[in-house]
Amino acid sequence: MTPIRVLLADDQDLIRQGLRAVLAPFDDVTIIGEAADGVAAVAAAQRLQPDVTLMDIRMPRLDGVEATRRLPGHRIIMLTTFALDQYILDALRAGASGFLLKDTPAEEIAHAIRLVAAGQALLSPAVTRRLIDQxxxxxxxxxxxxxxxxxxxxxxxxxxxxxxxxxxxxxxxxxxxxxxxxxxxxxxxxxxxxxxxxxxxxxxxxxxxxx
CATH class of the missing domain: 1.10.10.10 (Winged helix-like DNA-binding domain superfamily/Winged helix DNA-binding domain)
Known part of the structure; x- marks a missing residue:
């Protein structure tokens, strides 16, 4: 099976290194590139055409929401530190398929990547509704x-x-x-x-x- 091609976009080197490390054991996921800010993320996504992009919400030069808005048709999972980050709703409106906390266990991150690569939304209907309400x-x-x-x-x-x-x-x-x-x-x-x-x-x- 061809591995799912993933782009990492986060302004913190440690976060990108950590994601590489936790995803390395999964044979069906491969990291094809990295970006340290939103402008670089848009350019890398357009150039590499990843199956899924893990996109930090808060980045310099261009935040993850606007970067997502500039990538219509791309499958993007937003990364956030807080479960109710103020930007999450905007990110979903911009076209993101869902969001993950940065401390999500490796198996759950890999599962999320598989779901989004298959064209599914990461959030369940009930979670989506609660998020919108809040x-x-x-x-x-x-x-x-x-x-x-x-x-x-x-x-x-x-x-x-x-x-x-x-x-x-x-x-x-x-x-x-x-x-x-x-x-x-x-x-x-x-x-x-x-x-x-x-x-x-x-x-x-x-x-x-x-x-």
Missing amino acids: LSDGLPRKPPPPELDTLTAREREILTMLATGLSNSEIAAQLHIGEGTVKSHVSRTLTKLGLRDRTQAALLAHDIGLA
């Missing part, structure tokens, strides 16, 4: 994107349910339809809205007042 309380609503009008009534209903932290099986039970049908609706909803995963869908639903 970080965005009181933020002003945003106007809905024009793409929202392309959703069917069922897709719009499912978008609202995604934002409440329900899994596919729970949505299926509530709507009395098959789980496979729900999965298809979710996939079409994400495609129509130009979203990568359920995390971004939950954020959008909250931003426009559906949640």
